[in-house]
């Protein structure tokens with residue numbers, strides 16, 4: 243039997259399941275009141291900040307009676323919860339202690355066991371509100387309802403989004419069995435000019451999928467514009483400029499995260515649809531291989547590459563798709579047809595022409611094909627360690643560039 247090495251933690255995949263609550267109008271009013279009240283934790287937050295008291299126990303001593311006095315209708319449980327929440331918001335975040343943490347009045351309210359209880363057989367929840375407990379039926383996607391019924395539940399957040407009451411419940415899904423990648427691997431080359439190019443010639447992200455390989459002009463343009471804006475602001479150096487800078491970096495971060503989600507989603511779905519696994523380069527290799535020119539180096543975020551790996555690994559595990567990180571040595575210089583490895587196979591930036599067999603193509607696509615091939619050999623090496631009774635091939639797996647296989 244093949245021995246599988248799980249690429250995720252043994253104990254499963256943390257995930258968030260969303261349930262929809264269906265309150266009556268009166269119940270909805272009670273929920274709204276509860277959310278408003280719980281978010282008055284801001285009162286506690288100001289106290290904590292003023293007195294520089296950030297631990298639960300001390301904050302409780304400081305704030306409990308004052309908060310119950312100042313926020314009419316706040317039950318004992320909700321007050322305890324608010325204090326814990328404020329302490330949590332300040333914990334381990336030195337930056338957040340620079341000013342009082344504000345809770346948005348209609349923001350999500352984390353519910354602990356005293357605020358919320360499940361009746362899973364009846365598919366209802368019971369929630370604390372200032373006007374008494376309310377019992378609400380919930381609905382959701384069939385697979386989510388099944389998960390809610392079968393698995394231990396973690397924390398839950400109560401939120402109202404555009405008039406719809408939702409409960410977001412954290413739980414841990416068991417690891418699905420990883421299917422044998424009978425169709426081979428999808429290789430993904432990560433880069434700066436093109437965020438990701440697959441061995442199927444898809445350039446990601448992009449509206450033209452799978453389109454001709456032209457580069458993600460929009461991503462690059464956006465990054466360059468941000469960089470110019472950033473430099474202008476840094477020169478200014480005023481506090482207003484610094485504020486804008488902080489916001490910019492947040493926006494940039496969110497943009498990259500969003501793109502990485504799109505890319506990993508596409509790649510894993512493609513692999514799942516075609517019975518393949520997903521192979522990416524080891525991050526260490528990407529860092530040393532990417533020789534970006536100055537402008538690009540500045541905008542190159544290595545965390546974005548790491549994030550792409552994390553997202554893809556997670557989504558693959560969730561879908562039961564094989565996932566592998568491969569050795570990045572020579573992926574951009576080796577010919578996937580004849581195996582010839584040479585610097586001269588790269589006559590120009592972004593271009594690959596094999597000096598032995600003449601295979602030509604976009605360098606990123608060629609690299610992705612090499613990564614896909616290494617996925618197959620790597621998978622075989624991991625999954626048949628003792629099949630022949632010979633010493634395990636693990637030791638020399640991935641440590642050398644692939645040997646020349648054809649040509650003369």
Ligand SMILES: [Zn+2]
Nearest residue numbers: 577580596599
């Ligand atoms: Zn060749």
